Amino acid sequence: MNKDPFPTGPPRCVDQEIHQTILQIGFQDCKVFIHSVDAQASAAGGIIIQVIGEMSNRNEAWRKFVQTFFLAEQPNGYFVLNNIFRFLKEESVEDDENANAGAAGSGTRRAPA
Numbered sequence: 001m002n003k004d005p006f007p008t009g010p011p012r013c014v015d016q017e018i019h020q021t022i023l024q025i026g027f028q029d030c031k032v033f034i035h036s037v038d039a040q041a042s043a044a045g046g047i048i049i050q051v052i053g054e055m056s057n058r059n060e061a062w063r064k065f066v067q068t069f070f071l072a073e074q075p076n077g078y079f080v081l082n083n084i085f086r087f088l089k090e091e092s093v094e095d096d097e098n099a100n101a102g103a104a105g106s107g108t109r110r111a112p113a
Helices: 016-025 094-102
Strands: 033-043 047-056 065-075 077-087
Touching: none
Parallel strands: none
Antiparallel strands: 033 047, 047 065, 065 077
């Protein structure tokens, strides 16, 4: 099982801590596949963007992720004011069936696309 390079825990608010975390991941031959990108106008001329995709680093297994960030307007363009990145938990069909085994009236569920 892969160690999560972005572990769950308190948010990192200091730029240097974030920079060190990214350096420790050791991106090599990183590949990203984007499933969807959604954007919407937001407060003070900013834009909120959500990206859903999959990433593989060092030829490891592909991992699903979601990233949401806010682009704040500035005189000559935009800058990233807020950024949230999270790997998504992989769930199997067996996990879904076990979780719903005792649920009354539960229908057939299909595997995630």
